[in-house]
Amino acid sequence: MKTKMSRRRFLKRGLGTFITGIVAVCGGGFYAREIEPKLLTVKKHTISHPMIPNGFDGFKILQFSDTHIGFQYDLSQLQELVNKINEQKPDMILFTGDLMDTPNQYADIHSIAPILKNLEAPFGSFAIYGNHDHGGYGSDLYQNVMTEAGFTLLLNEAHQVSLLTNESLYIAGIDDAMLGRPDIQATLESIPNEAYTILLSHAPDLADKAASIGNVQLQLSGHSHGGQIQIPFLGAIIKPPFAKKYFEGFYQIDQAGDPLTLYVNRGLGTTRLPFRFLSPPEITVFTLQTLQK
Structure with missing residues (x-):
């Protein structure tokens, strides 16, 4: 037997559903603005490849990206980040762009390098340009900060990393695709064909x-923030230019017979919208592993 719902009960239930929805939206907004952007995660992965020299077996590479200092990310978070990175005891540190959100408008730019200078990596720290590093007339400002902080800034060039055993691998870095002039071909020309190569883009x-060019075994990227806001069943909502196809995690790309492994880091800060949802900030530690040929 069906029970007839009174008008008052119907309105009360409807009001309850409406209020529940408002609370959920407000609570979700608070979480996405105040909580998730500060939930720093450390992702750890093993990278295996027969071209990795034996001496680099167990070598730890740490990637961080997209801090966007000045928008939602502040200097106290940067200091916490440096402490967290040093806890991982990386052999090498790689930064894949977008240090400040708007370089020429950030008043405390002089405070960044002294903090980054405390990073510890015996085989060096390397960086490339992101679009925000060029934007706001920031190219020289960014270069000055990273140089003062002890980073090697790679602009369409490659750097050989060698061990005392005379074994080596290469770190190649290209310019940003949106506001720079990336030249992958020229960047890779000086690298021997048999060398294990990591490309920063x-x-x-x-x-x-x-x-398609070949001679790159691993590419590390950022830019996408992992979509920054991900909605269940819909996926990533924010995909900037040049991060529409690949936006989070691992991808295998095989166009020249030698598969390239791509990893897209979710980054640390936010831009345009001060929210992260189901896309927490991360730093990533890659441990190299030699495979027998």
């Missing part, structure tokens, strides 16, 4: 071009 979608 702020823009992940350039992986297709890198794979």
